[in-house]
Amino acid sequence: MGQVSNNIGLSRSSSLGSVSEDRNTIRAAILIQNWYRFTKARLETRRRYSLSIFQSIEYADEQDQLQVLSTSLFFFPLVPVSHILTSPGVSQVVDEGLSLTEFENKIDVPDSYYGPRLSFPLTVEDANALLHAFRNEQLLHARYVLQLLCETRRVLKEMPNITHLSTSYSKEITVCGDLHGNLDDLLLIFYKNGLPSEQNPYVFNGDFVDRGKNSMEILIILFAFLLIYPNDLHLNRGNHEDYIMNLRYGFTKEVSKKYKDHGKLILCLLRDVFSWLPLATIIDSKVLILHGGISDTTDLDFLNALERSKAGLSVLLMQLSVKCRINRSKLLPRESVANETFCYLQILDILWSDPRSQNGCTPNKSRGGGCYFGPDVTAKLFERYNLKMLIRSHEFKPEGYEISHDGKVITIFSASNYYEEGSNRGAYIKLNPELIPRFVQYQVSKYTRRQNLQERVGTIESSALKSLREKIYAHRSELTSAFAQYDLNSTGRISVSDWAAAMESVLQLELPWRMLRAQLVQMTPNGEADYMSCFYDLKIGQPTKEVQPALVETLCRYRRDLEIIFNIIDKDHSGLISLEEFGQTWKLFASHLGIDMYDESLDKLVLSIDYNKDGHIDFNEFLEAFHVVHRLEKKANS
Amino acid sequence: MASRKDGAVAEIEKKIIEAFEVFDHECNKTVDVREIGSIVRSLGCFPTEAELHELLAKVEEEEPTGYINLEKFLPVMTKVLLDRSYQPIPEDVLLHAFEALDENKCGYITKEELIKYLTEEGEPFTEEEMEDMLSTALDPETNTVRYRDYISMMIVDET
Numbered sequence: 001m002g003q004v005s006n007n008i009g010l011s012r013s014s015s016l017g018s019v020s021e022d023r024n025t026i027r028a029a030i031l032i033q034n035w036y037r038f039t040k041a042r043l044e045t046r047r048r049y050s051l052s053i054f055q056s057i058e059y060a061d062e063q064d065q066l067q068v069l070s071t072s073l074f075f076f077p078l079v080p081v082s083h084i085l086t087s088p089g090v091s092q093v094v095d096e097g098l099s100l101t102e103f104e105n106k107i108d109v110p111d112s113y114y115g116p117r118l119s120f121p122l123t124v125e126d127a128n129a130l131l132h133a134f135r136n137e138q139l140l141h142a143r144y145v146l147q148l149l150c151e152t153r154r155v156l157k158e159m160p161n162i163t164h165l166s167t168s169y170s171k172e173i174t175v176c177g178d179l180h181g182n183l184d185d186l187l188l189i190f191y192k193n194g195l196p197s198e199q200n201p202y203v204f205n206g207d208f209v210d211r212g213k214n215s216m217e218i219l220i221i222l223f224a225f226l227l228i229y230p231n232d233l234h235l236n237r238g239n240h241e242d243y244i245m246n247l248r249y250g251f252t253k254e255v256s257k258k259y260k261d262h263g264k265l266i267l268c269l270l271r272d273v274f275s276w277l278p279l280a281t282i283i284d285s286k287v288l289i290l291h292g293g294i295s296d297t298t299d300l301d302f303l304n305a306l307e308r309s310k311a312g313l314s315v316l317l318m319q320l321s322v323k324c325r326i327n328r329s330k331l332l333p334r335e336s337v338a339n340e341t342f343c344y345l346q347i348l349d350i351l352w353s354d355p356r357s358q359n360g361c362t363p364n365k366s367r368g369g370g371c372y373f374g375p376d377v378t379a380k381l382f383e384r385y386n387l388k389m390l391i392r393s394h395e396f397k398p399e400g401y402e403i404s405h406d407g408k409v410i411t412i413f414s415a416s417n418y419y420e421e422g423s424n425r426g427a428y429i430k431l432n433p434e435l436i437p438r439f440v441q442y443q444v445s446k447y448t449r450r451q452n453l454q455e456r457v458g459t460i461e462s463s464a465l466k467s468l469r470e471k472i473y474a475h476r477s478e479l480t481s482a483f484a485q486y487d488l489n490s491t492g493r494i495s496v497s498d499w500a501a502a503m504e505s506v507l508q509l510e511l512p513w514r515m516l517r518a519q520l521v522q523m524t525p526n527g528e529a530d531y532m533s534c535f536y537d538l539k540i541g542q543p544t545k546e547v548q549p550a551l552v553e554t555l556c557r558y559r560r561d562l563e564i565i566f567n568i569i570d571k572d573h574s575g576l577i578s579l580e581e582f583g584q585t586w587k588l589f590a591s592h593l594g595i596d597m598y599d600e601s602l603d604k605l606v607l608s609i610d611y612n613k614d615g616h617i618d619f620n621e622f623l624e625a626f627h628v629v630h631r632l633e634k635k636a637n638s
Numbered sequence: 639m640a641s642r643k644d645g646a647v648a649e650i651e652k653k654i655i656e657a658f659e660v661f662d663h664e665c666n667k668t669v670d671v672r673e674i675g676s677i678v679r680s681l682g683c684f685p686t687e688a689e690l691h692e693l694l695a696k697v698e699e700e701e702p703t704g705y706i707n708l709e710k711f712l713p714v715m716t717k718v719l720l721d722r723s724y725q726p727i728p729e730d731v732l733l734h735a736f737e738a739l740d741e742n743k744c745g746y747i748t749k750e751e752l753i754k755y756l757t758e759e760g761e762p763f764t765e766e767e768m769e770d771m772l773s774t775a776l777d778p779e780t781n782t783v784r785y786r787d788y789i790s791m792m793i794v795d796e797t
Contacts, residue, residue: 029760
């Protein structure tokens, strides 16, 4: 060590120290580099499986929902199918004749309201006022929302199913994907890319709502710009522009909460507006933009001609009716199938399909609707319609975008931090007149200091594991019996292999269980899994002394699905249903699921919830009680 | 006894398949060749870059496609795990490595020194890797890496 100068750092440039020294440092360097790369790989693995957990649970939830809905459609005498298919309650809202002035007369805006006051026809000043207000977390008054929706519907009705655009005058067109109620992302896009205008056209490719907490504000902004620049702001319908999806994924709740009494009216009008959203956009006759994807039967001429507003009833329901009535492989030729069904299928496919690298067109198992389409399907469509590119959204992508099918298909996803802070970037496409795409990525952060990778992965991982543990707890009974099958001597322990098999057979999430094991279950000294330990730190919020555990668990697991059913029964969106309706609903639901339960059990349960003494229960309160509480969290908060 | 050994091998194979699938986006039993390092490491191994290249040579197709098939990867990786190749680096060995770079034995390495060692010697870091390590390891006030603290922090995070 003697020759090396004591000056820190720079003077070690004469790397001609003694040979053994060099070998030492080289060895040390390799060791450190090796170890660092190991930790990096470990982080990447944790990040991947966390995203995998989020995605699997999300898709599994969507599938479950379909099961529940099929129950409600075909086994519920209480809920006639026709009721679901027609607009509830306030019928005059759907009336064509309703004008802006009628809303003005009917709804009063108090002087104390300091939010934006819109005047129609809208101008850029109105748009700026809205942006400013929403940045400051203000609400737009219900009257203006209704007027805006009314006008939007009027304008949308004039539009064809497929909008044709051109990149004339050297304009770049910006294409954005799913926003899912993330207002921060929309504001960031406008900040980076400028507001929509004649010189700055935009296409928003569906899924504006659900999951995030500002779905309403996003719609208001998009619709406002649509009214101001109808030739330069274009909207495509997504699978979440659908009232049943909204019941499940948060938009309905958001509107009801923000607008209370006026909420019902707004939701009603929205249903109509959604049904009038165009289905696709084509740029320069070469670039097709739609929300989900395509299938081997996608027919653009047919899509252009059909009456899209008729398909405004929930696309989800279409899914069910189609599922029940036809087998996909028997579909062709078109003439052999009823026109209506074919209509549904076409729309279903473009809103729900996902691209895959294998050739062919197969039913989309994870979504339960639409299909997986391969490069051959894309190539065939392109040939038929002389297309060059397909831009679609619908799928979460960690980098905000992904290119597939040999450059022909682009997925664009604009909701950053979709699952959790730090989970992914969002992106948008700038398309120039040569139709070469350029991608711009971004990520909103609520932290002023940017988290390093370690911290970000830590956040995502704990959030993902939390969701997973909740799912585990909600399936407690099933899991316990699955474990018991491997534990014939009732020792409380089984091999890791058996534990993993049991987990997958019950939860069906296709997750790397062995990798996750350490976070989910405790091990015995001889390397076996103490299987009941996966339930230790969790319990269900509601006191359950008098009530059957199985009942509580079921309520917990199907909480969100029950919410949808209750919402359908609750015609006037009051949040209350009668005890009798509740009892009947529950009985049918339970019997379809094959759950044994005693009447007294349910009665006791209902009694333990506060409800109006007039024989109605507030089902939101009731459902709120059945969420999984993480004991460790509770400890921390107390 | 044969069945117990088979059981152990079967379990190892399942572990490998799981790790592989984490990186298999399209669920078609192939992964991008650039992910192999992550997969091998996620199974608890510490191969050097040179060792990784050797391994890759065994699992690549004759005409490299940029993708690795599970079919080829599984037997090779199973042998790696059974032979316990690419042993983990224990904490004390890691500490000695940092100490070897700390000439004055003062408990820290300066930013410049560390950059020089790690981007010029051994199996050099890319700029990205260096920046990333510094973002966690560097104490911005003194512009040094207090390696004992750094190691403790990283190890804790693992458990």
